[in-house]
Amino acid sequence: MKTGTLDWRQLMVDFRLFGILLLMMVGLTLISDRFLTVDNLTNVLWSVCLIGIMTTGAIYAPITGGIDLSVASIAALAGIVANVLMNVYGLHWLLSIVITLLIGVLIGWVNGVVTTKFLVPAFIVTMAAKTYLFGVAMLVSNGDQITIMQPKEFLAIGVSKFLGIPIPIYIMAVLVIVSHILLKHTVFGRQCIAVGANEVSAKLSGVNPDRTRIIVYIISSVTASIAGIVMASLTQQAYAMNATGYEFDVITAIVIGGTSLMGGNGSVTGALIGAVMVGFINNGLNLLDMPSAYHPIATGIVILAALILNQGVSIPKSIQYLLSCFKPASVK
Amino acid sequence: MNDPRNSDVLLECRGIDKNYNGPMVLSGVDFALTRGEIHALVGENGAGKSTLIKIVTGVTNRNAGSISFDGHDIPQEHSKNAAEKLGIAVIYQELSLIHGMSVAQNIYLTKEPLLSGLPIIDINKMNTMAQEMIDRYGFDLKATDVIDNLPIAQRQTVEILKALSNKASLMIMDEPTSSLTSTESAQLFKIIRLLKSEGISVLYISHRMEEVFALSDRVTVLRDGRKVAVLEKEQISPAEIIRLMIGRILTDNESHHQMVKKDGEVVLEVDKLCSEGKLKDVSFSVRRGEVLGFGGLVGSGRTELMRAIYGIDPFDSGTITYLGKPYVPTVEKSIAGGYGFVPEERRLQGIMGGISITGNIGIANLDTISSKAGFVSGAKELERAQKAIALLNVKPARPEVLVGNLSGGNQQKVVVGKWLIRDLKLLIVDEPTVGVDIGAKEEMYQTIERLSQAGVAVIVVSSDLPELTRLSDRIIVLRKGRVIKEFVEGAVSEEDVLRAASGLVEGGAQ
Structure with missing residues (x-):
């Protein structure tokens, strides 16, 4: 009975996603001869990497029926804090990273506690956090676009390679694997899914929904901090606007990957494919020389389409429905 | 149909079929209701009464069959709004009333009288209109009373007034x-008879045979999703209705249950449990191998008591002793210590519909299927799920099936099953067979009996009196948060329990 443990539905979703991804790549190759070049693909990879890292942790919020909108602000703040610790206070780069991650833990804990103990919806809590953390980031950085000149080890995170593959890719790969195992093969993963599926039922079965949620927001905040550190190192920049709008790319990637915002299921691998797709969509729009105003429009449409498909509405049925809107009231 | 009143038919359903992606809930049901009659719809839990009502009121759509109401054919894609416009009203207990609003505001919600020519509500006119209506029917209400301050019976009256203002004919x-x-x-x-005299039809659903007997002009009996019989006024008798409902004659043995004293060691002892506004000085104990029944009306504090001893809600004072030691319950401690808990509302509190049978069973057994480091063994999890499935005969017996797609009975088996594969000492089941088909109900009873034979202490809370008397070795009746009566040994009938629960017991302290 090996099949009992395999999640066939999720495999189907992942497989379908992968097909769509390949189609997109073929399409982009045909449309633009600049697409299939090392330079361009490396570019896509960087943005996918940052979104991908954030996604590995941010996915737990929707799985438990919540959402984390503060990840972009957390990432920007993490870059700024790391830089201040290293270059203003002169701390060792590793220590600076550890402190930055601890601050991430604190931010996530606050998000989680306000959501669970003060019963404010996660949407509002994390939107408020997004706003005030952006403010803190502006305050700490004086609103400046600070160039990070040193230490070399810190800057190496973003640019150096191992076996010809950039370090951020390894970071993302490790986080994807860890997150996947955490979700699918641990008690904590089971508890997250149960809380999202039916909080009351989970509670009556011995799960502590509040504790689970608090940990979820801590995880989300820590991976956002990691992404912020990688981004600062990669761009050699600490800037409050560094990751502006990334939270929507992250949510798009999660939703495209088959995770329901209503909670109760989730796929880390799906979200990774989703992150790659978001990267390609943005890249494709760039290559086609579309004005930047079209980018959010395209992203928005993709989110809606993914959500509609996620509701279990089949494409032929949707088309049928759309057509029936133009007909006079049907008579049976 | 040869019914002479046919010309006066208000509602007619023919050949109604319904299934919720599973077994047939209704098959080929014909149902007719004439103008100005009080018509009772009876049947055991799960016979399909509620489903039929939901179809008529447009809450859910039928799969086959036709419905006509007041000469209009109702299309298959029916809706609540359409039903309301046609004059079909459902009287809920209090659900559809808006708290914080007055009686008049509730009655005229969305159809408030306006100041002439202005989009502003004419409050005085609205209150006068409402009061006129109240007085016309002689109800004991004020148009300006706020809903929150009214007892449930009066809220029901407001519901009826609201329906009357909508010109409801049913x-x-x-x-x-x-x-x-x-x-x-x-x-x-009295109000129902008044409605009848106004030419309004009433479709009445009740488990209380004496009410059905006293009120109804006709009775339709459903059993297992089929119409069994329609009784005319002169044919109605409680015994006949019960016979038709269950399809057999109750032997004396079944209506009078013989209770047996059990003398295993005490598993749980509760002493003077108090909880502000919910429970007052509740004391009881339950022994190994004993089935302790809790009776009482809805709102008597039964569910609150169960939640308190399981550790969901805190209580103000009193002590609990579990397995001989003082015990302050929390859910996690209770589960680890050998409790099992099957909550009242299966869909809202029991199952995780979007998750597989394996996942639903696994969540209560994480301690036994995972390593110390917190990794879940998929193989162990599956093995546990298969064990529970086999133990309770869950259908389909496929662990990967989503619980939301199972029938009510099989969902309940999953909720119970997750505890049975543990080292269980005390099982609390709250309304174990609501919305469960008859076959699964019988299996549930056998499961409970099997557990008690194996030495598990079982507490059963039920509003289903035949169920309570059949299962229990001892019955405690609660009323307004207090223990009002305990049936210990000897024969007990459903009527005894009902009388105690309604406060008609001798020396019935309030």
Whole structure:
């Protein structure tokens, strides 16, 4: 009975996603001869990497029926804090990273506690956090676009390679694997899914929904901090606007990957494919020389389409429905 | 049909089929209701009464069959709004009333009288109109009363007034007396007869045979999703209805249950449990191998008591002793210590519909299927799920099936099953067979009996009196948060329990 443990539905979703991804790549190759070049693909990879890292942790919020909108602000703040610790206070780069991650833990804990103990919806809590953390980031950085000149080890995170593959890719790969195992093969993963599926039922079965949620927001905040550190190192920049709008790319990637915002299921691998797709969509729009105003429009449409498909509405049925809107009231 | 009243038919359903992606809930049901009659719809839990009502009121759509109401054919894609416009009203206990608003505001919600020419509500006119209507029917209400301050019986009256203001020609009442006192019930019957004299039809659903007997002009009996019989006034008798409902004659043995004293060691002892506004000085104990039944009306504190001893809600004072040691319950401690808990509302509290059988069973057994480091063994999890499935005969017996796609009975088996694969010492089941088909119900009873034979202490809370008397070795009846009666040994009938629960017991302290 090996099949009992395999999640066939999720495999189907992942497989379908992968097909769509390949189609997109073929399409982009045909449309633009600049697409299939090392330079361009490396570019896509960087943005996918940052979104991908954030996604590995941010996915737990929707799985438990919540959402984390503060990840972009957390990432920007993490870059700024790391830089201040290293270059203003002169701390060792590793220590600076550890402190930055601890601050991430604190931010996530606050998000989680306000959501669970003060019963404010996660949407509002994390939107408020997004706003005030952006403010803190502006305050700490004086609103400046600070160039990070040193230490070399810190800057190496973003640019150096191992076996010809950039370090951020390894970071993302490790986080994807860890997150996947955490979700699918641990008690904590089971508890997250149960809380999202039916909080009351989970509670009556011995799960502590509040504790689970608090940990979820801590995880989300820590991976956002990691992404912020990688981004600062990669761009050699600490800037409050560094990751502006990334939270929507992250949510798009999660939703495209088959995770329901209503909670109760989730796929880390799906979200990774989703992150790659978001990267390609943005890249494709760039290559086609579309004005930047079209980018959010395209992203928005993709989110809606993914959500509609996620509701279990089949494409032929949707088309049928759309057509029936133009007909006079049907008579049976 | 040869019914001479056919010309006067208000509602006619023919060949109604319904299934919720599973077994047939209704098959080929014909149902007719004439103008100005009080028509009772009876059947055991799960016979399909509620489903039929939901189809008529547009809450859910039928799979086959036709419905006509007042000469209009109702299309398959029916809706609540359409039903309301046609004049079909459902009287809920209190659900559809808006708290914080007055009686008049509730009655005229969305159809408030306006100041002439202005989009502003004419409050005085609205209050006058409402009061006129109240006075015309002789109800004991003020138009300006706020809903929150009214007892449930009066809220029901407001619901009825609201329906009257909508020019309803059919009022559907689903168990309207379930939380009323006997005086309040009598008042409601008066109102129902008044409605009849106004030419309004009432479709009445109740488990209380004496009400059905006293009120109805005709009775339709459903059993297992099929119409069994329609009884005319002169044919109605409680014994006949019960015979038709269950399809056999009750032997004396079944209506009078013989209770047996068990003398295993005490598993749980509760002493003077108090909880502000919910429980007052509740004391009881339950022994190994004993099935302790809790009776009482909805709102008598039964569920609150169960939640307190399981550790969901805190209590103000009193002590609990579990397995001989003082015990302050929390859910996690209770589960680890050998409790099992099957909550009242299966869909809202019991199952995780979007998750597989394996996942639903695994969540209560994480301690036994995972390593110390917190990794879950998929193989162990699957093995546990298969064990529970086999133990309770869950159908389909496929662990990967989503629980939301199972029938009510099989969902309940999953909720119970997750505890049975543990080292269980005390099982609390709250309304174990609501919305469960008859076959699964019988299996549930056998499971409970098997558990008690194996030495598990079982607490059963049920509003289903035959169920309570059949299962229990001892029955405690709660009323208004207090233990009002305990049936220990000897024969007990459903009527005894009902009388105690309604406060009609000798020396019935309030």
